[in-house]
Amino acid sequence: MGVHNVATKAGDRLDFDGGVQVIVTKGGEGDITHNDGGEGLKVGKRYQDEDTGIEVLVTKPGAVTLQCNGKDMELQEPKKTKSAD
Secondary structure (H helix, E strand, O other), X not given: OOEEOOEEOOOOEEEXXXXXXXXXXXXXXXXXXXXXXXXXXXXXXXXXOOOOOOXXXXXXXXXXXXXXOOEEOEEOOOOOOOOOO
C-alpha cells in the first residue's frame, strides 16, 4: 500500500501500487493512502477531502479507493452551470 505522509502541495505527483497516479490540485496537511478495490479511479476524475481541503486529479487509473487520513476521498461532481434558454 502506498502512503504519502507529507504535507501535499499543488503540483505534487503521487504514485500508488498498480501504476495508479494522481496529481494534487489543491494541497493541505493529510496522509494520502489507498485501499485495493472499490469502484476504481478513472482518468480525469477529481477527488477531495473536505476536512483537509486536499484535492487530486487522476492521471493513471486503477481499481483502488483513495483515502485521506483513513477516510475515503469523495468524487467531485462537475459544477453545474445555468443553461442559456
